[in-house]
Amino acid sequence: MKFTLATARLFVPDGTLDEKALTRITHLAVAAHQDDIEIMAFHGILECFQQKDKWFSGVTVTNGSGSPRDGIYKNYTDDEMRAIRSKEQEKAAIIGGYAALAFLDYPSSAVKDAKNKGSVDDIEAILKIAKPEIIYTHNPADKHETHVAVTLRTIEAVRRLPANARPKCVLGCEVWRDLDWLPDADKIALDVSAHENLQAALLGVFDSQIAGGKRYDLATMGRRRAHATYHSSHATDVNTGITFALDLTPLIADTKKDITEFVKVTLTASRTKSLRR
Numbered sequence: 001m002k003f004t005l006a007t008a009r010l011f012v013p014d015g016t017l018d019e020k021a022l023t024r025i026t027h028l029a030v031a032a033h034q035d036d037i038e039i040m041a042f043h044g045i046l047e048c049f050q051q052k053d054k055w056f057s058g059v060t061v062t063n064g065s066g067s068p069r070d071g072i073y074k075n076y077t078d079d080e081m082r083a084i085r086s087k088e089q090e091k092a093a094i095i096g097g098y099a100a101l102a103f104l105d106y107p108s109s110a111v112k113d114a115k116n117k118g119s120v121d122d123i124e125a126i127l128k129i130a131k132p133e134i135i136y137t138h139n140p141a142d143k144h145e146t147h148v149a150v151t152l153r154t155i156e157a158v159r160r161l162p163a164n165a166r167p168k169c170v171l172g173c174e175v176w177r178d179l180d181w182l183p184d185a186d187k188i189a190l191d192v193s194a195h196e197n198l199q200a201a202l203l204g205v206f207d208s209q210i211a212g213g214k215r216y217d218l219a220t221m222g223r224r225r226a227h228a229t230y231h232s233s234h235a236t237d238v239n240t241g242i243t244f245a246l247d248l249t250p251l252i253a254d255t256k257k258d259i260t261e262f263v264k265v266t267l268t269a270s271r272t273k274s275l276r277r
Helices: 016-024 034-042 042-047 078-096 108-112 120-132 146-162 195-205 215-231 249-253 257-277
Strands: 009-011 026-033 055-060 102-105 136-139 169-173 186-191 242-247
Touching: 009 016, 009 120, 016 108, 016 120, 026 034, 026 042, 026 120, 034 042, 034 055, 034 078, 034 136, 034 195, 042 055, 042 136, 042 195, 055 078, 055 108, 055 120, 055 146, 078 102, 078 195, 102 120, 108 120, 108 146, 108 215, 120 146, 136 146, 146 169, 146 186, 146 249, 169 249, 195 215, 215 242, 215 257
Parallel strands: 026 055, 026 136, 055 102, 136 169
Antiparallel strands: 009 102, 169 242, 186 242
């Protein structure tokens, strides 16, 4: 498959030919950085794991070269970090049994530039072949600017598709800033209780981030467990892990709906509900 950048590529863990690998996809995560997929879209990985009729796949939009680093990675150059993060992401795809993994390889600056349509073109190209039923991406209230930019580029790509070719559901997931502050009616609770060993393995692959100074593995598992316990105040724990998502499907059902206004309305309505409690 050809992408905009010459350095972009498709990795298929089981060696299936590119187009065939993509056409089997049912669940797709479009994320900014290497390891974002495993943090925000484990629900999709779990839904497809060892299933014959469901396949998970991921897209990492940026090259990950600007990540913070310490320990043995302290003196790694951006190019060296870029290479090792790609290898780590490939290992996660193998462990998780992904159908495919696309590395679009953009610098963050290009993704944040609304005039640069390269990433939109690439995501659209993947969607046209894959036709996923559900997309997991970042939520538009995320604290990280690059994450928000990926959300915007993803929505733009989906909106280019004919109405009958769009996914049934688009979820905006949590990475930088969780979504437990939303009233229950405004968020979707995704059960990620099963296969804690798989969760730990997927998160633990990214040694350049963990040993490099960010304990995303502990923080992510802790957040999932905390969500499960604090989600309901009047019932015993039913789940041992929950991630929350914002339903972005209205933004692809109505292509004229303003994204900024959608977020403002959601946040304002949520704040009003909280004040009335």
